[in-house]
Amino acid sequence: MLNVTDLGEGTTVFWIHAFPLASSMFEGQLAIRGVRHVMPDLPGFGQSRPDGGALSIDDYARTILDLLDHRGIDRAIFAGVSMGGYICLALARLAPKRLRGLILIDTRETADTAEARAGRLVSIEKVKKEGVRPIVDAMLPKMLTPAAPREMKDRVREIMNSSTPEGVIAALHAMADRPDSTATLATIDVPTLIVVGEEDTITPPADSERMKAGIAGASLTRIKGAAHLSNIEKSAEVNRVIASFVAGLS
Numbered sequence: 001m002l003n004v005t006d007l008g009e010g011t012t013v014f015w016i017h018a019f020p021l022a023s024s025m026f027e028g029q030l031a032i033r034g035v036r037h038v039m040p041d042l043p044g045f046g047q048s049r050p051d052g053g054a055l056s057i058d059d060y061a062r063t064i065l066d067l068l069d070h071r072g073i074d075r076a077i078f079a080g081v082s083m084g085g086y087i088c089l090a091l092a093r094l095a096p097k098r099l100r101g102l103i104l105i106d107t108r109e110t111a112d113t114a115e116a117r118a119g120r121l122v123s124i125e126k127v128k129k130e131g132v133r134p135i136v137d138a139m140l141p142k143m144l145t146p147a148a149p150r151e152m153k154d155r156v157r158e159i160m161n162s163s164t165p166e167g168v169i170a171a172l173h174a175m176a177d178r179p180d181s182t183a184t185l186a187t188i189d190v191p192t193l194i195v196v197g198e199e200d201t202i203t204p205p206a207d208s209e210r211m212k213a214g215i216a217g218a219s220l221t222r223i224k225g226a227a228h229l230s231n232i233e234k235s236a237e238v239n240r241v242i243a244s245f246v247a248g249l250s
């Protein structure tokens, strides 16, 4: 069973976290009112135990669909950051009728390049030998801008360090093998909001511009002074744009 935070009343938003983080990366989004916030920890992250086997991005999406069924939720808005966005796009392909809306934050629709994929395989070997810390140390500087407060950097490090090696290895394999979702973009027929930090170097604004061009009617907000985890670094700005998007769907 996944650990799930389920708080608030209103339009249901499923928040799907980035790699290698956990649902606690959305602490700041709980301030958005008029929303039922459903925030699962994916297997092996946060307080969810590892699944124990190999997983694909579609497997994570199916786990989210099981959660919807389990809670009797027919449709929801899905909001995903980075890897969470890859899972949102899998949901759009596998179960389009379950979508009320989509919020794609600091993510992209394309698959890994050969170079990125090779890098994942190196990371997997590193985690097997040294645990998650080297991955966390390498990724942390790209998650937030250098100007982010020390406590924020420490909190992100703490969340990342709570990931299990099994969960991290499974997610690295899943991301390395994920399909290109370009063709899915044209099939999305629900309101879609795209958000990206202007200083995101992992999934830069150009990726978001391309997704916007591919999804009919999508809107894009670029967040100044934020890197990859824009919802953490500039939570007030991101919450404003998300609250207004959700209110428009209620």
Ligand code: MLT
Residues within 6 Å of the ligand: 017, 018, 019, 020, 081, 082, 083, 084, 175, 202, 228
């Ligand atoms: C994430 O934030 O989920 C990861 O950086 C995504 C990735 O490595 O492709």
